[in-house]
Amino acid sequence: MRKALFLFYFLFFYAITQLLWWGFILIKFEPDRKGMIIGEGLIFFLIFIWGAFRLKKHVRREHENNQQQQNFLLAITHELKSPLASVKLYIQTILKRDLDREQQKVFLSNSLKDIERLDDLVENVLLTTKLENRAYQLPKEVFNMTELVEQVIDRLQKNACKSQVIKADLDEDIEIKADKFAITNVITNLVENAVKYSPPCATVSVNLNKQGQNLLFSVADHGEGIPDDEKKLIFNKFYRVGSEATRKTKGTGLGLYIVKTVLQKHNASIRVKDNKPSGSIFEVTFENYAS
Incomplete structure (x- = not known):
């Protein structure tokens, strides 16, 4: 990356130097057209600057994507x-x-x-x-989401430490029309993340409640929380909070990307809030969930 940036800056300054030099020569030999030469030169100069920095941004983004993919592998x-x-x-x-x-x-x-x-x-x-695959359509069916959440909690509770408490507040017999496999993945990822990023044997709260025509599913943990500037980035593919040097928890960076994408295909939304006194709350809203 350093060699690429060095080459980019070298070519950039070389091109600017050549532009100024040829502009000087044209003005010297055709002083009557000085205004036109300077005006067109400035327009070309601005377009060149814009294109160069767009290229630099693209190269940097590609480098970051490659780095994230290597980290994922x-x-x-x-x-x-x-x-x-x-x-x-x-x-x-x-x-x-x-x-x-x-x-x-x-x-x-x-x-x-x-x-x-x-x-x-x-x-x-x-x-x-x-x-x-953008053409892929999630197959939807009616199923009992309350039972599904209970099953996921039961399985992850067994994988947690013996004294860990996953507290559930679930409305009874809530049915929803959705892709059961994909929604199971959403619930699993959110609850598993809460367990993973919480202190040993801390309480994780899972709620599933009706709110009029909407359905609210939330998971709250008592971990270190997520900085405000990273709240939007955590749903990007391969992205993980913190640096590779300081990150201690296991993961691939796919979980929250899947959560966000699946919910978008179900016309549902997710937001991240700070928990008090510490931790995060992931809140999922299914609008008109029964339709």
């Missing part, structure tokens, strides 16, 4: 390798050692958690691929 490789290594170790231990039934159940339960983690990752990648 590294993250997804780690996300795949870590649970696979864990499952392999558990199974090898069960096969090689004479474990009692309780120990086997613990090892198999832990293996199942890692497999569920792999399943979520594969679902994220598959759904992202589908969403990239």
Whole structure:
């Protein structure tokens, strides 16, 4: 990137120098047309400046996209390798050692958690691929969203620490017409993020409530929160809060991009608010959800 910027600035200043030099020569040999030469030169100069900086912005954006994709490949490789290594170790231990039934159940339960983690990752990648296809239409059906949220919470509660509390306030038997697979992914990503970015065993609040013709789904955590200047960026593909050097939590940068894109295809909206005294609240609104 530094070499590219150096070459860009070198060519930029070279072109400006040549423009000024040829302008000086033209004025010297045709002084009667001085006004026209200066005017046209200024117009060309402004267009050239605009084009050059547009090009620089594009090059920088491409570099950032390439960097994000490289980070994604590294993250997804780690996300795949870590649970696979864990499952392999558990199974090898069960096969090689004479474990009692309780120990086997613990090892198999832990293996199942890692497999569920792999399943979520594969679902994220598959759904992202589908969403990239603009012609793809999400198949919609009527289903009980209250039961769906309860199922997701139950599964993620088991993956959390024993004393972790995922508090749910859900209106009963709420039915919605939507893509069940995609909405499951939305709920999973939001609740899982809240658990992931909260302190150990902190409370995560999940709400699902009717508000007239609208349906409000929210997830609140007590983590470090999200800076105001990053609230809009977190829904970009591959974007993750913080720098690569300071980021400690695992992730691919696809979760919130999927959430935003799926909700847009359902005419739903999402906003991020600060939680008090710390943390974030993700608020999803389904307008006229029953239609």
